[in-house]
Amino acid sequence: MSRISKIKGFFDLFPPESTVYVFMEETARQMFARYAYQEIKIPILEQTELFARSIGLETDVVQKEMYTFQDRKGRSLTMRPEATAGVIRAYIDSPASGSGNVSRYFTAGPMFRYERPQKGRARQFHQVNVEMLGEDSAFADGEVLSMLWSYLQNLGLHKLNMQINSLGCAKCRPKFDAGLRKFLAGLDQNSLCTDCQRRAMSNPMRVLDCKSQGCREVASKAPLILDSLCTECRVHFRHVLEILENFNIDYELNPYLVRGLDYYQRTTFEVISADIGAQSAVAGGGRYDGLVRDLGGPDVPGIGFACGMERLALLLQNIQERPLDFYLAVLHQDAMEKAMILTQRLRGKGFHGEMGFQVKSIKSQLRSANKKNVKTCLLIGLDELKGGQVQVKDMSTGVQRAVSQEDVEQALGLNLKSRAENFVHH
């Protein structure tokens, strides 16, 4: 039979890669819980209009990168290209949005964008996403940014660069846009790339972010949004930077940082790695104070970020599962039943391990136990079956001794550190 291939830009994850993803998610859960963020699960499929209205009709994401299709009743649906819009939609639907309290959420899962795959970019990719709703003070920005930074530090990533900018608000941003349009219109249009000749009218701030040489020179002479902030935005931004300094977060002010989603205003930021190729942003986010209102909810401010798991994974190549506590080698068919009972008992006590289902030579079984990097190998054959014992072999020292079957837990415990519990049960 012919095989069915996976579709372009979609990937299966097996160990050790999948282990890295579990590590990233578990670290996020532990970290974010300390900041009182609660995990939520939301749909992958939403009405197309949700993304069109929040991300912006003029953005590349909406114009050419969405998986959009009609369902059986002709409604236009879209596989989420990012998480924030869906979280806000869910928040508006929930009682929390009417409470007047601060809400802190995180969510993790797959996103979908129809792009050409390359290093650090896939059509299905995974994000860990954080949103704080209901607070517009700089302390909120400070909390979100320091939590992001702490998370990345906890993953063991210390060579990252945080870039930050302010895009102004509904009050000061339009004035700046108008001024920038004027500046760009006054230029020799040939000094801009063809894309930017168009952007100069449709979305002038994007010109500042363009990577082509000519546009960079233009951008270096263009007016800066940071010089046009209104008093409130200026005070807010200054306060955010102050908090980052107090927390020793080594940020870099980047007045050309413009993000690709229209809902951002005031604080925006990106975390960059120099070690993962052209797609260098491992995390990005910002404040979106008008978004909840624009999606039909109350006028509640918000700020959040997304971490790209595929890109973080490029930096986390040395994460491995904890080795098994034991491997039980069965040396005679008659010992198989006893071995199964023993294995089940050990698992019930919290030990991680497996037994061999085939009776093979000791050499072969020890070889495979060795390859699995287990701490302890248990052996049971005819002699042990008759004597009610099991051989316990420490694989690092090679020391082996016979132990009564009742005492195996204790014998294992001598060689093991206790397993960390992942959850607390009440």
Place this chain on the structure above:
RNA sequence: GUGAGUGUAGCUCAGUCGGCAGAGCACCAGGUUGUGGCCCUGGGGGUCGUGGGUUCAAGUCCCAUCACUCACCCCA
């Protein structure tokens, strides 16, 4: 959407002028009775991406096609 590059064993890759399909790693089995790692010996494994063409002969040359990779763009 645009451009460049690469497709040979499970993985990483050699393969000369067109002349028998290869190596390392991995896997499996042995190296004295029931003892792993190091070492030694042996073994299993291939639609040379696919389809055409040129040729006595194609992994190698030509055309097409598919897949993958990187980059542009955009973004996490």
